[in-house]
Amino acid sequence: MQDNYNKDPKRNQMELLSDKDKIGKDRPWKEKKVKTLVLAESYERLGMKKAYRVRDCGSFLEFKRYTNGTLKLNGANFCKVRLCPMCSWRRELKIFAQTSKVMDKALEMRDYRFIFLTLTCKNVEGVELSGTLDKLFHAFKKLSERKVFKNAVKGWFRALEVTHNLDEDSKDYDTYHPHFHIIIMVNKSYFNKPELYISQERWTNLWKDSLQVEYTPIVDVRAFKTRTKKQVSKSIAETAKYTVKDNDYILDGNEEMTDSAVMVLDKALANRRLVAFGGQLKRIHKELNLDDAEDGNLINTGIDEELREDVDYVLEHYQWHIGYNQYFKK
Numbered sequence: 256m257q258d259n260y261n262k263d264p265k266r267n268q269m270e271l272l273s274d275k276d277k278i279g280k281d282r283p284w285k286e287k288k289v290k291t292l293v294l295a296e297s298y299e300r301l302g303m304k305k306a307y308r309v310r311d312c313g314s315f316l317e318f319k320r321y322t323n324g325t326l327k328l329n330g331a332n333f334c335k336v337r338l339c340p341m342c343s344w345r346r347e348l349k350i351f352a353q354t355s356k357v358m359d360k361a362l363e364m365r366d367y368r369f370i371f372l373t374l375t376c377k378n379v380e381g382v383e384l385s386g387t388l389d390k391l392f393h394a395f396k397k398l399s400e401r402k403v404f405k406n407a408v409k410g411w412f413r414a415l416e417v418t419h420n421l422d423e424d425s426k427d428y429d430t431y432h433p434h435f436h437i438i439i440m441v442n443k444s445y446f447n448k449p450e451l452y453i454s455q456e457r458w459t460n461l462w463k464d465s466l467q468v469e470y471t472p473i474v475d476v477r478a479f480k481t482r483t484k485k486q487v488s489k490s491i492a493e494t495a496k497y498t499v500k501d502n503d504y505i506l507d508g509n510e511e512m513t514d515s516a517v518m519v520l521d522k523a524l525a526n527r528r529l530v531a532f533g534g535q536l537k538r539i540h541k542e543l544n545l546d547d548a549e550d551g552n553l554i555n556t557g558i559d560e561e562l563r564e565d566v567d568y569v570l571e572h573y574q575w576h577i578g579y580n581q582y583f584k585k
């Protein structure tokens with residue numbers, strides 16, 4: 256399709272979308288739009304009506320171009336389907352931005368420290384994924400209601416991640432690995448008080464008991480680095496990401512496995528709260544008046560620097576061209 260554009264004698268009259276982030280890297284509008292079309296084809300093969308919504312997602316984009324050259328999204332037709340690559344990308348930006356704002360506020364409270372907690376379970380077959388997620392969410396609820404948890408933990412942020420094993424040499428090939436990434440907020444005295452401190456071994460035993468399994472699940476506990484803004488951003492990025500990467504279910508050249516993964520994940524992730532805040536971090540989220548990280552506005556993700564409303568700008572409209580697989584200015 257790209258060749259068709261290069262061969263078009265009118266191409267010099269057609270302005271392509273060029274939208275870069277703060278470090279000058281192109282934002283993946285084209286890449287994500289192409290993947291939405293692949294997902295739409297999969298939904299169509301599966302006989303699912305949402306194929307039409309996904310196909311149209313992001314076909315129209317409106318930007319404000321400020322006098323300093325900054326481009327900021329002002330309008331778009333997003334479908335908000337859970338697996339849509341375009342919407343998933345926008346959600347991940349939003350989750351990162353909101354978690355960053357909450358953590359910035361929390362870090363001003365010098366009486367607290369933060370740790371990473373990763374809670375896992377064994378890989379499961381696709382047919383088991385939905386039931387396994389039910390057990391995981393139930394287990395986390397049980398864990399958070401335990402006295403030892405309530406005494407030690409003052410706030411938390413929880414994000415579900417599901418990875419799809421695509422390594423053909425692995426014994427777990429074509430299985431799914433659901434797990435929680437969690438930021439835990441504790442009192443500054445947590446590490447010095449034996450009655451509050453929870454060791455890695457104890458976290459493991461607590462999670463095993465909450466999950467009610469015979470095997471010992473892998474539990475990872477580590478420090479949340481906060482010395483510099485870069486460390487904080489990196490720490491947040493490791494936790495505040497969207498549930499499943501599009502490369503785990505959109506598989507080039509393999510329609511059968513693509514359809515299988517789409518069907519499994521679409522069913523398993525439906526009607527679930529995939530990210531959540533609790534305790535003090537939930538209170539801060541509410542105080543900051545942030546909208547829903549999953550179902551809220553995907554146009555303003557909060558990741559871009561806010562510009563004063565009195566700064567002059569012009570509106571630019573871009574339309575997706577199916578034949579050229581490109582965004583063109585209208």
